[in-house]
Amino acid sequence: MRIVPLASLACVASFVLACGGSIPPPNDEWAAAQADVGRAEAGGAPNVPDAKLHLQLAQEDLSKSKALIDQDNRRAADLIAVARVEAQLALSIAKQQIAEAEAQKAAADLAKAKGGQ
Amino acid sequence: MKLHRFLVISAATGFALSACGGDIPPPKQLVDAQNEYARAKGGVAMQLDPTDVHEADLALQKAQAAWNSSQDPNDDHAIDLAIIAQRKAQIAEAEAAASKAQADAAQSKADYNAAIQSQLAATKGALSQTQQSLSQTQSQLQQTSQLNAEQKKQLADLTAQLHDARDTIAKIAAVKDTDQGMVITLQGEVLFKTGKWDLKPAAMAKLDQIADALRGKEAPMVVYGYTDNVGTYDNNITLSQKRAQSVRDYLVSKGIPNDLITAQGKGPDNPVADNTSTDGRAQNRRVEIVVSPKKS
Numbered sequence: 054m055r056i057v058p059l060a061s062l063a064c065v066a067s068f069v070l071a072c073g074g075s076i077p078p079p080n081d082e083w084a085a086a087q088a089d090v091g092r093a094e095a096g097g098a099p100n101v102p103d104a105k106l107h108l109q110l111a112q113e114d115l116s117k118s119k120a121l122i123d124q125d126n127r128r129a130a131d132l133i134a135v136a137r138v139e140a141q142l143a144l145s146i147a148k149q150q151i152a153e154a155e156a157q158k159a160a161a162d163l164a165k166a167k168g169g170q
Numbered sequence: 171m172k173l174h175r176f177l178v179i180s181a182a183t184g185f186a187l188s189a190c191g192g193d194i195p196p197p198k199q200l201v202d203a204q205n206e207y208a209r210a211k212g213g214v215a216m217q218l219d220p221t222d223v224h225e226a227d228l229a230l231q232k233a234q235a236a237w238n239s240s241q242d243p244n245d246d247h248a249i250d251l252a253i254i255a256q257r258k259a260q261i262a263e264a265e266a267a268a269s270k271a272q273a274d275a276a277q278s279k280a281d282y283n284a285a286i287q288s289q290l291a292a293t294k295g296a297l298s299q300t301q302q303s304l305s306q307t308q309s310q311l312q313q314t315s316q317l318n319a320e321q322k323k324q325l326a327d328l329t330a331q332l333h334d335a336r337d338t339i340a341k342i343a344a345v346k347d348t349d350q351g352m353v354i355t356l357q358g359e360v361l362f363k364t365g366k367w368d369l370k371p372a373a374m375a376k377l378d379q380i381a382d383a384l385r386g387k388e389a390p391m392v393v394y395g396y397t398d399n400v401g402t403y404d405n406n407i408t409l410s411q412k413r414a415q416s417v418r419d420y421l422v423s424k425g426i427p428n429d430l431i432t433a434q435g436k437g438p439d440n441p442v443a444d445n446t447s448t449d450g451r452a453q454n455r456r457v458e459i460v461v462s463p464k465k466s
């Protein structure tokens with residue numbers, strides 16, 4: 054007799070978790086991811102091929118997650134989390150490529166200056 | 171009781187499968203994340219960006235826990251966590267590479283500035299030396315210019331003085347201007363007796379006037395003695411040398427500087443007239459004093 058209420062509670066909990074009913078709409082996370090994408094764009098990611106690829110992935114995940122909000126908030130939250138790291142990686146790659154190009158130019162300038170001595 | 175036993179057994183079996191990992195291979199995303207994290211931990215990222223490496227570590231632990239829990243290759247949540255872990259490891263590596271490149275660029279720029287400063291200092295030093303050299307050259311040029319002006323003035327003064335002297339001398343002797351300078355010609359009969367080199371008193375009087383006119387002019391002079399062609403050549407050379415020397419010594423005794431005047435016997439060379447006639451031979455027996463306005 055004590056087992057029946059426990060089973061019922063487990064079933065209800067499973068149903069609630071499956072529907073995502075306990076996960077609130079990740080609107081704040083979506084806005085944060087959108088901000089990450091904006092930072093990547095401002096940081097030059099669209100002009101760096103490797104960075105551009107990850108920026109596009111971030112934008113695609115953001116678009117998919119938008120459609121899932123209020124339908125499947127757990128999945129939407131996962132996609133938003135992936136979108137954020139994709140955008141952050143795009144920005145990091147852009148920073149890396151720009152810094153390496155600047156380092157190469159500085160090294161070339163130095164070699165030229167030393168060659169002129 | 172039976173249902174309770176079944177649930178307990180099922181849960182225990184599931185836990186055991188999860189703990190052992192079972193035989194299901196992990197998804198590619200998780201393997202990639204593990205490899206990426208190992209690369210980040212073993213590379214420069216660990217020194218330059220340990221915070222991001224640590225975050226990648228935490229994300230990887232989370233992804234592995236999700237996989238261990240589900241053991242479902244199609245579990246989107248576990249796969250997303252694996253992707254996140256991989257991306258965080260990649261971020262750590264990219265940030266470290268960016269930091270290294272920025273440091274390299276800063277060092278190169280500092281070295282560049284030092285090299286440029288060194289070149290600038292060297293150029294300034296060379297410019298300073300050039301300016302100093304130019305200044306010295308200009309100073310020397312100015313001194314040379316002043317010296318030239320003084321020499322020109324002295325030459326002009328000397329020329330003017332010689333011109334005055336010429337007018338005076340022209341009254342007592344034949345004077346002509348040549349490329350060598352002013353040539354004063356005195357006939358031999360006026361100066362010496364035949365075959366002698368002692369000056370006649372009349373000759374001394376003329377030479378006194380010539381010495382008066384040339385004294386103090388600082389002009390170099392050469393006294394040339396000439397004869398006609400009568401007699402041997404050697405005798406004529408000797409006679410002309412002695413006569414030129416007599417005139418030279420007399421002029422020195424009258425105040426012409428010893429170091430400015432020389433004597434030279436030319437004998438019958440350079441005749442000015444035909445030696446076949448008496449008159450011609452008389453013209454050839456002569457003493458010429460060549461006065462040059464140029465200082466030797």
